[in-house]
Amino acid sequence: MASQVLVAANRGPLSYVLGDDGALESRRGGGGLVSGLSAALAEQPEALWICAALSEADREAVRRGVSEPGVRMLDIDPTIYDDAYNGIANSVLWFTHHVLYDIPREPVFDAEFRRRWESYEAYNRAFAEALAQEAAEGASVLVQDYHLALVPGLLRVLRPDVRIAHFTHTPWAPPHYLRMLPDYARETLVWGMLGADRLGFHTQAWADAFLGCTDLDDAWGRAEPGADRVEHRRYTVWKRRTTHVAVYPLGVDGDELRALAHRPEVDERLAALRTETGGCRTIVRVDRTELSKNIVRGLLAYRELLAGQPEWRERVVHMAFAYPSRQDLAVYRDYTAAVAQLSAQINEEFGTADWTPVHLHVKDDFARSLAAYRLADVALVNPVRDGMNLVAKEIPVVSDAGCAVVLSQGAGAYGELREDALTVNPYDVTQTAKALHRALSMPEAERAERTKRLAAAATALPPARWFAAQLADLRESAQTS
Numbered sequence: 001m002a003s004q005v006l007v008a009a010n011r012g013p014l015s016y017v018l019g020d021d022g023a024l025e026s027r028r029g030g031g032g033l034v035s036g037l038s039a040a041l042a043e044q045p046e047a048l049w050i051c052a053a054l055s056e057a058d059r060e061a062v063r064r065g066v067s068e069p070g071v072r073m074l075d076i077d078p079t080i081y082d083d084a085y086n087g088i089a090n091s092v093l094w095f096t097h098h099v100l101y102d103i104p105r106e107p108v109f110d111a112e113f114r115r116r117w118e119s120y121e122a123y124n125r126a127f128a129e130a131l132a133q134e135a136a137e138g139a140s141v142l143v144q145d146y147h148l149a150l151v152p153g154l155l156r157v158l159r160p161d162v163r164i165a166h167f168t169h170t171p172w173a174p175p176h177y178l179r180m181l182p183d184y185a186r187e188t189l190v191w192g193m194l195g196a197d198r199l200g201f202h203t204q205a206w207a208d209a210f211l212g213c214t215d216l217d218d219a220w221g222r223a224e225p226g227a228d229r230v231e232h233r234r235y236t237v238w239k240r241r242t243t244h245v246a247v248y249p250l251g252v253d254g255d256e257l258r259a260l261a262h263r264p265e266v267d268e269r270l271a272a273l274r275t276e277t278g279g280c281r282t283i284v285r286v287d288r289t290e291l292s293k294n295i296v297r298g299l300l301a302y303r304e305l306l307a308g309q310p311e312w313r314e315r316v317v318h319m320a321f322a323y324p325s326r327q328d329l330a331v332y333r334d335y336t337a338a339v340a341q342l343s344a345q346i347n348e349e350f351g352t353a354d355w356t357p358v359h360l361h362v363k364d365d366f367a368r369s370l371a372a373y374r375l376a377d378v379a380l381v382n383p384v385r386d387g388m389n390l391v392a393k394e395i396p397v398v399s400d401a402g403c404a405v406v407l408s409q410g411a412g413a414y415g416e417l418r419e420d421a422l423t424v425n426p427y428d429v430t431q432t433a434k435a436l437h438r439a440l441s442m443p444e445a446e447r448a449e450r451t452k453r454l455a456a457a458a459t460a461l462p463p464a465r466w467f468a469a470q471l472a473d474l475r476e477s478a479q480t481s
């Protein structure tokens, strides 16, 4: 049966594992995008979620016709998938939107890039074709993230009747950064996005960056002799169709998160973490081991704190939960190794018989992360650039006794949390060390007050309402255009 509401995202709400007996078992998928969308779709029981088969077990499920209601997995050729996901989405688009290149050496756009780009197009085409097949007349299609930036344009050609929204969960690249891509790739990317009726971003900064990229010649100032200003647009028009650009800052569902954080398994882990801290104050960070999360500078700031404020030695521990991610890419493997090495160095330099300054935990355990959220005296959230960063929003919501949040100006969450967080320039290690000191020294009453206000800001737009607002706006634009 054709669907009225469709979501397309690279990662689906579930994945499969193949047991020794050859049976397929489904597991809930992980990650911020998946948990936000899964919560939102719980209130849209008719919706269909189209996603990619990510593993051999997922592909096997597609081949055997195993599926769950509301989910369709696409079995994309593994080489095409690898080129599109690792070769373009994670190695090029992620780096471009997060401003991560080591410029003297990267990026290099050669024949190999061109080949991968063609795979990215083919992978986007597979999604557009599946959506075109599954969508009812006039359906609403909500496409997610940088993996699928071409889908709106491709789907528009196949199905002019459907309404298309696209949401970007990452930052958007500044115009001068997007301009590094080969012209054909940059133009196709913007063309793909502009196939949508509505584009959503977490913050105005990312929306403005996108708008600045829609006509790069103008963005770079095609100066009219004698003109004294350049119009800055809030929408953009392509082939006489208007694409509306709007901001939907994703928040957390406070009741649900608190319920999750008070399950017996979390209490158990909390007790274990308390023992591990030995009564010290705790600075907590919870991240994928991701280049944009800036874990190394976070450790350098902690080292500077211990060096510059020796009164904290043996009185504080830094619990860094840094879960390895994207290990198919060498640069991520190197970064993971650098985090482990610097943690060990700090322990070597400052540790004593009774005190280990850095506790690095690399085994992903959601219940333990929630326990750490409850325990933290200080949260360190210092990404160089981040679409939103839900950790900064989750910690104040579940904190037991109040938590001071040291927050980067580069996180999307900065816009909503800046008043009550201690904000830092993510590159400024010394400023971050000072903010850690201030956070550790903050009077309890002030910390509790700030935490309350941070939690209120964090829960302003929970996932279900975040999704419903986009769907309502998309339907509205269907009536007016």
Ligand code: G6P
Pocket: 010, 011, 031, 032, 033, 145, 169, 170, 387
């Ligand atoms: C983070 C980003 C999302 C992105 C996801 C991909 O959660 O905020 O924008 O879609 O990573 O992660 P994956 O593990 O699926 O590559």
